[in-house]
Amino acid sequence: MPTSNIIDLHGLKKACSNCSLHDLCIPMGVSDQELDALERIINRRRPLQRGEYLYRPGDRMQALYAVRAGSVKTSSISDDGLEQVTGFHLPGELLGLDAISDGIHPCTARALETTSVCEIPYDRLEDLAGQVPGLQRQLFRIMSREIQFDEHLMTLLGKKSSEARLAAFLLSLSKRFGERGFSRQEFNLTMSRNDIANYLGLAVETVSRLFTRFQQLGLLEVNRKLVQLIDMEGMHQMAGAHGPETLEKGGRGG
Amino acid sequence: MPTSNIIDLHGLKKACSNCSLHDLCIPMGVSDQELDALERIINRRRPLQRGEYLYRPGDRMQALYAVRAGSVKTSSISDDGLEQVTGFHLPGELLGLDAISDGIHPCTARALETTSVCEIPYDRLEDLAGQVPGLQRQLFRIMSREIQFDEHLMTLLGKKSSEARLAAFLLSLSKRFGERGFSRQEFNLTMSRNDIANYLGLAVETVSRLFTRFQQLGLLEVNRKLVQLIDMEGMHQMAGAHGPETLEKGGRGG
DNA sequence: CGGTCACTTGAGGACATTCAATGACCGTGG
DNA sequence: CCACGGTCATTGAATGTCCTCAAGTGACCG
Numbered sequence: 001m002p003t004s005n006i007i008d009l010h011g012l013k014k015a016c017s018n019c020s021l022h023d024l025c026i027p028m029g030v031s032d033q034e035l036d037a038l039e040r041i042i043n044r045r046r047p048l049q050r051g052e053y054l055y056r057p058g059d060r061m062q063a064l065y066a067v068r069a070g071s072v073k074t075s076s077i078s079d080d081g082l083e084q085v086t087g088f089h090l091p092g093e094l095l096g097l098d099a100i101s102d103g104i105h106p107c108t109a110r111a112l113e114t115t116s117v118c119e120i121p122y123d124r125l126e127d128l129a130g131q132v133p134g135l136q137r138q139l140f141r142i143m144s145r146e147i148q149f150d151e152h153l154m155t156l157l158g159k160k161s162s163e164a165r166l167a168a169f170l171l172s173l174s175k176r177f178g179e180r181g182f183s184r185q186e187f188n189l190t191m192s193r194n195d196i197a198n199y200l201g202l203a204v205e206t207v208s209r210l211f212t213r214f215q216q217l218g219l220l221e222v223n224r225k226l227v228q229l230i231d232m233e234g235m236h237q238m239a240g241a242h243g244p245e246t247l248e249k250g251g252r253g254g
Numbered sequence: 255m256p257t258s259n260i261i262d263l264h265g266l267k268k269a270c271s272n273c274s275l276h277d278l279c280i281p282m283g284v285s286d287q288e289l290d291a292l293e294r295i296i297n298r299r300r301p302l303q304r305g306e307y308l309y310r311p312g313d314r315m316q317a318l319y320a321v322r323a324g325s326v327k328t329s330s331i332s333d334d335g336l337e338q339v340t341g342f343h344l345p346g347e348l349l350g351l352d353a354i355s356d357g358i359h360p361c362t363a364r365a366l367e368t369t370s371v372c373e374i375p376y377d378r379l380e381d382l383a384g385q386v387p388g389l390q391r392q393l394f395r396i397m398s399r400e401i402q403f404d405e406h407l408m409t410l411l412g413k414k415s416s417e418a419r420l421a422a423f424l425l426s427l428s429k430r431f432g433e434r435g436f437s438r439q440e441f442n443l444t445m446s447r448n449d450i451a452n453y454l455g456l457a458v459e460t461v462s463r464l465f466t467r468f469q470q471l472g473l474l475e476v477n478r479k480l481v482q483l484i485d486m487e488g489m490h491q492m493a494g495a496h497g498p499e500t501l502e503k504g505g506r507g508g
Numbered sequence: 509c510g511g512t513c514a515c516t517t518g519a520g521g522a523c524a525t526t527c528a529a530t531g532a533c534c535g536t537g538g
Numbered sequence: 539c540c541a542c543g544g545t546c547a548t549t550g551a552a553t554g555t556c557c558t559c560a561a562g563t564g565a566c567c568g
Contacts, residue, residue: 076405078409078494079493080494084409086408086409087405097397097398097401098398098401099398101398101399101402102402106402106405126390126394130384130387130390133380136383136384139394140354140380140397141354141355142355143351143397143401144354144397145355146401147351147352147397147401147404148352148355150401150404150407150408151340151352151360151404153404154338154340154404155338155340157408157455158338158453158455159332160524160555161555162555162556193514193515194514194515199412201411201413203557204515205515205557205558206556206557208517209516209517212517224514224515224564240332240333240334414523414524414556415523416523446546447546447547448546456524457524457526458546459524459547459549460524460525462548462549463524463548463549465547465548466548478532478547
């Protein structure tokens, strides 16, 4: 029977089998027997408080991390010394994939709220992937999905309309929350307006104005951190828009 | 003994061992014995002519492709039906990584010039990676590097300055050409101005104006497709710039 | 209750886009 | 060989979006 270094911390029997994120996280597509082996190498860490670092640029990459609860922001420092937010990570998502190539973390990972993560020692994961084809395949898939997501994001940043960016961002959050069993319509923005703006390549003021504008248009209700999406259809149209000639000129669907 | 379907096309003994891209492409970090196994699964394809498709969105992903000579553009169609260029791929670079997760190509790959590629059947590659730890590790590294590159690109698109984007783009090309044994200072832009603009999230006219501006500033010489980088130092400064207050106002190095 | 911080709102300006026209290059066909 | 039409690239002028700067409001905390 498996050694139980992962267990006592939170009184859970298994790290993965019982996890509600089972079908989002690494285990997806891995058979039950294979899952045992994976569970044996996963460590749990004490929850991180808001603002605590999971890793920083230059840190040796010793493990990947799966968000279990809470949310994490990753960011890096560009040449000019300014922060650039590269992603927000919700439960079931894997962090640290960009560090595999050099063995050094190129970016910062910081908890946006009280957050718990599973720690997966990378060398052991690599070994295991060599023995368990299903796991190897799943890892390739996860990394591929990440690449696909980034390409999608590039498309978003390439579009110049600020409305499309924020709308797409909110819809992305909505979808991901939904997949995790939370409400698609109503959720909390755990990141600051500043972070959102930075991530989307906009100014804070623009983001703020867009929220009010969206509210006036009846697309959503926003109160501080809480967002309620009202008109999903309209939101999707907004996210599809690319040019300046798209707002309130009457919908030319595109 | 290995079937030799890869050989006769161009009279080469081996697909990888003799390849000048040996230390850029997959084989890097894979031992000589292991290399044999890899070579055995690689197919060569007849060269693609300019404009020919390597794959299109919706195509089943059956293989990854390594560019051997020439260059390839990848792009996808966004919601609004407009093309979005997601990358330019030079010799030694791998295509199709974004298709692994779904088994379907999400984007288009099209030759920018006469181009030859190595075809690597994915199911066989996956099998082989399970048997050859060095290969598995290398594949993880390659995908990780791709993710890192995309993050860097996001940072670029987040910066609003158009100069920084074009400068960074040219420097990226320069670096990659240099790594492949070509000149770092002088190279051909195989893609159209339109493609560059699309890739960088700018208008064609802006790119055109920037080329003339850079030329006036003595940063480069450009003639049609041919680019000569003159002042690399200045180019780097330009690429590091982020705000509007960076050009010809005297360098506040940042 | 006063302080700090994050967010919101307003006014002005800069950069990039859009529209429009000219110019260079290429293949075709006379 | 030269004329022709097409595509691609460049250049100019005007509009617009988003940014910057600045002030104001509200929440949270000691």
